[in-house]
Amino acid sequence: MNPILSLVAGSARLRCSPAVALGAPPSGGSTRSARLRCSLAVALVALAVAGCGQTSPSGGAAGTPVRAGKRLTIALLPKSKGNAYFVSCKNGAEKAARELGVDLVFDGPTDPDPAKQNEIVENWITLGVDAIAAACENKEGISTALRKARAKGVKVITYDADSLPDAREFFVNQATAQGIGYALMDEGARLCAQEGEFAVIIGSLTAANQVEWRNYIQECCAAKYPGMKMVAWRPCDDFKDKAQSECTTLLSAYPQLRLLISTTSLGVPGAAEAVKQAGKTGKVKVVGLGLPSENRRYVKEGVTDSVILWKTEDLGYLAVQAADALARGALKRGDRSFRAGALGTFDIQGDNIVLGKPFIFNKDNIDQFNF
Numbered sequence: 001m002n003p004i005l006s007l008v009a010g011s012a013r014l015r016c017s018p019a020v021a022l023g024a025p026p027s028g029g030s031t032r033s034a035r036l037r038c039s040l041a042v043a044l045v046a047l048a049v050a051g052c053g054q055t056s057p058s059g060g061a062a063g064t065p066v067r068a069g070k071r072l073t074i075a076l077l078p079k080s081k082g083n084a085y086f087v088s089c090k091n092g093a094e095k096a097a098r099e100l101g102v103d104l105v106f107d108g109p110t111d112p113d114p115a116k117q118n119e120i121v122e123n124w125i126t127l128g129v130d131a132i133a134a135a136c137e138n139k140e141g142i143s144t145a146l147r148k149a150r151a152k153g154v155k156v157i158t159y160d161a162d163s164l165p166d167a168r169e170f171f172v173n174q175a176t177a178q179g180i181g182y183a184l185m186d187e188g189a190r191l192c193a194q195e196g197e198f199a200v201i202i203g204s205l206t207a208a209n210q211v212e213w214r215n216y217i218q219e220c221c222a223a224k225y226p227g228m229k230m231v232a233w234r235p236c237d238d239f240k241d242k243a244q245s246e247c248t249t250l251l252s253a254y255p256q257l258r259l260l261i262s263t264t265s266l267g268v269p270g271a272a273e274a275v276k277q278a279g280k281t282g283k284v285k286v287v288g289l290g291l292p293s294e295n296r297r298y299v300k301e302g303v304t305d306s307v308i309l310w311k312t313e314d315l316g317y318l319a320v321q322a323a324d325a326l327a328r329g330a331l332k333r334g335d336r337s338f339r340a341g342a343l344g345t346f347d348i349q350g351d352n353i354v355l356g357k358p359f360i361f362n363k364d365n366i367d368q369f370n371f
């Protein structure tokens with residue numbers, strides 16, 4: 001019997017969502033052609049799995065697919081399991097696991113904690129999972145454990161936030177770092193009529209995604225908005241309360257501040273609460289990467305003007321699809337595209353499988369989204 005806790009019943013009814021076009025708003029509905037694509041994808045997956053049972057090489061050493069015919073276990077590591085962003089990724093991951101007939105294990109630190117992430121990976125190596133998909137709180141810190149997993153034959157991908165490149169096979173990236181940084185800066189500049197000082201809240205200093213996004217915000221500002229200046233940036237370590245207190249301090253230290261940008265989802269409601277409590281609603285604009293559900297209230301009150309994000313369920317879905325394909329030998333370095341079940345086909349840029357462009361939610365459309 002598989003010793004690993006299975007969180008997902010493989011026989012659950014299949015539910016498919018339409019393919020997400022790059023740059024198109026995340027869609028919740030279903031179309032006839034999407035259903036057709038979905039059925040075909042499911043049939044192809046079934047055929048691939050059946051074929052795999054007859055022809056795949058056995059063994060699990062690094063570089064070879066896992067034992068043929070075996071039910072796979074895929075482990076999904078969030079930065080923290082209490083973060084609604086990763087809960088939403090998990091929902092999509094469960095859907096992919098159901099469709100693929102794999103067991104999904106979801107575990108992570110309760111709060112962001114890189115040491116705890118390492119412990120969990122070590123545990124998964126001992127348990128013998130087939131693949132790990134990790135969102136890395138500390139890029140360098142987790143890489144040793146992920147390399148060890150690979151050496152033991154576990155297939156490793158990262159999603160959301162990358163490790164060092166040699167610690168994983170692919171990075172399932174939500175959008176290009178430049179696309180995200182520029183989208184945040186462009187939206188912030190638009191809200192301030194391209195004038196004034198702004199500050200940035202990031203997650204942790206060691207998270208690759210956060211630091212890269214902040215760098216692109218700065219690059220975009222220098223290239224396109226001479227009237228704007230980043231006067232400060234602070235980490236909040238993915239705690240909403242810390243983001244709020246950092247923003248409260250920034251608001252009094254920089255009385256001319258016109259804009260707060262948060263690159264972490266926890267920071268956006270934190271920044272909004274600080275602005276609201278300081279009585280600066282409308283005077284200091286708030287924009288960031290946030291979930292519609294966590295920001296709806298502030299968007300409706302006019303504290304936060306817009307939040308930007310990708311469809312987080314799709315990110316979890318894509319991560320599990322990629323981990324499964326890698327474990328079955330159906331995805332290899334050098335591939336130029338990847339078919340991810342009901343979501344359709346994605347480009348592979350180098351070793352990045354890219355989900356698509358971020359989307360902007362504002363008071364006119366935020367009620368259409370429930371994640």
Ligand code: RAM
Nearest residue numbers: 085160203264265266289
């Ligand atoms: C936080 C995390 C995550 C990031 C989102 C936008 O939840 O830091 O890595 O992608 O924000």
